[in-house]
Amino acid sequence: MPRKNRLASESTPSPIAQTDGEVHFIAQALDYYRAVQRAGREAPFGQFLNHADAAVTEKGRELLRQSLENIVQTEIDEIEKKNELRLCPQCQTKRRHLGYHSKTIRTSNGIIKPERRYEKCYPCGLPEYAADAPLGLKVDYSVGFLFLAVRAGSKDSYVDAAEDMKVWRGLEVSHETIRMLCHQEAPKVKQFLEESAEVPKDFIAAKGNVEITMDATKVNTFTGWRDTKICIFSKRLLGEGVEISYWDKRTRRMLPDVDARVAFASIEEKDLFQQRVNAFRSLLRVGSTGDISVLGDGAQWIWNIIREVFGKIRECLDIYHGLEHLSDTGKVLYKEGSEDYQQWQEATKWELLESGFEKIALRLDELEKGERTVAERETLRKLRGYFENHRERLAEGRAIGSGQVEGACKSMIGRRLKQTGTRWKVDRLNEMAVLCSVHYSDLWQKYWWQAK
Numbered sequence: 001m002p003r004k005n006r007l008a009s010e011s012t013p014s015p016i017a018q019t020d021g022e023v024h025f026i027a028q029a030l031d032y033y034r035a036v037q038r039a040g041r042e043a044p045f046g047q048f049l050n051h052a053d054a055a056v057t058e059k060g061r062e063l064l065r066q067s068l069e070n071i072v073q074t075e076i077d078e079i080e081k082k083n084e085l086r087l088c089p090q091c092q093t094k095r096r097h098l099g100y101h102s103k104t105i106r107t108s109n110g111i112i113k114p115e116r117r118y119e120k121c122y123p124c125g126l127p128e129y130a131a132d133a134p135l136g137l138k139v140d141y142s143v144g145f146l147f148l149a150v151r152a153g154s155k156d157s158y159v160d161a162a163e164d165m166k167v168w169r170g171l172e173v174s175h176e177t178i179r180m181l182c183h184q185e186a187p188k189v190k191q192f193l194e195e196s197a198e199v200p201k202d203f204i205a206a207k208g209n210v211e212i213t214m215d216a217t218k219v220n221t222f223t224g225w226r227d228t229k230i231c232i233f234s235k236r237l238l239g240e241g242v243e244i245s246y247w248d249k250r251t252r253r254m255l256p257d258v259d260a261r262v263a264f265a266s267i268e269e270k271d272l273f274q275q276r277v278n279a280f281r282s283l284l285r286v287g288s289t290g291d292i293s294v295l296g297d298g299a300q301w302i303w304n305i306i307r308e309v310f311g312k313i314r315e316c317l318d319i320y321h322g323l324e325h326l327s328d329t330g331k332v333l334y335k336e337g338s339e340d341y342q343q344w345q346e347a348t349k350w351e352l353l354e355s356g357f358e359k360i361a362l363r364l365d366e367l368e369k370g371e372r373t374v375a376e377r378e379t380l381r382k383l384r385g386y387f388e389n390h391r392e393r394l395a396e397g398r399a400i401g402s403g404q405v406e407g408a409c410k411s412m413i414g415r416r417l418k419q420t421g422t423r424w425k426v427d428r429l430n431e432m433a434v435l436c437s438v439h440y441s442d443l444w445q446k447y448w449w450q451a452k
Helices: 014-041 048-080 143-155 158-169 175-195 199-205 270-283 300-310 319-333 339-355 358-369 374-389 403-417 426-440 444-451
Strands: 096-102 105-107 110-112 115-121 126-129 209-221 224-236 258-266 292-296 314-317
Touching: 014 048, 048 110, 048 115, 105 143, 143 158, 143 175, 143 403, 143 426, 143 444, 158 175, 175 199, 175 270, 175 426, 175 444, 199 258, 209 300, 209 403, 209 426, 224 270, 224 403, 224 426, 258 270, 258 403, 258 426, 270 300, 292 300, 314 319, 319 339, 319 374, 339 358, 358 374, 403 426, 426 444
Parallel strands: 209 292, 292 314
Antiparallel strands: 096 115, 105 110, 115 126, 209 224, 224 258
């Protein structure tokens, strides 16, 4: 069958076909302009802007889709006019023309269906569409469409992502298709994150000292709730030192913003995660020096990884975890909410901020001299052991709050992976964690730029 709406015959010179394509686009654009203007003028009193705005969105999408389809079709026509492309690349026999077939491709501007000449070399038995390879038409989805679908699917549930694609871009796509595309793209994103020379560029160029934070958050899987380990490499300029009185919420200072960060997360054993930390240390060119500051809670696996990978560097206990342990002890010693409990919290907070474990230790000495129940003695013993274990991590005045990694637990992992009623296969969760990590690391645009 002859191709529908061909802009020119195969014997027509290129400039005429191109001119016809431009004329067609101008006619489409003029119809679009008039349709938007008419929609505004036919609107009720006071609603011109709203109706014109809606018409721009609705009719503009179709104009863009038609324009893309026409431009692609014109380029196909141009390529198919070249006689040398009709020869089989293996035997140089002229391939036989078997008609035209359309190709359905989802793009960021909607579905296009360009038609291409179908040819076959009978000696070799090779069928081919001559224009597919040079124009990148062998795919079912353009990179622009993948960008939107995978971004939507890695930000929210697949069902909500499909709805967002329809509402925001007018693109009809099923949630199962978005699921498939996310998991197909994840291995490529993982390779980019772990190997691309683009990943460390901004980090290496950034000013400031290196900070490393680690934590874990539990995510529901088909094998139960599992720890998803998170590590963030970041760079931040040092802030000015302040007195501990600035801890008061009304006068608390703001630290300089993080200038660059690279994050990753996964469910895996400590040794495998340690290998991943070491690989990123090498990729980001982070040396084993005292200029590195590590912030963590009391989990021993964090400090073990740090010492194995970085050696002796500055370690700092997250102040909020320390205060949480003090609060838990206070609840055993005094009735929660009582005046004694409130006094305990306030006094131990300032003691911890002012001198680390030194004044806390003196307070524990006094408490242990008196008569105590078994539960009270046990909680005092545990509190002493906790701070004794982290004594050196309380000594220096540095960034002491784990806001960054705690925020990552919620925004990077929790928002997507801990939705109500959701359970994951571990391998699927790790794939989605890669996509979430690239978002959080501000590397999303870089990945898709190279994906073109």
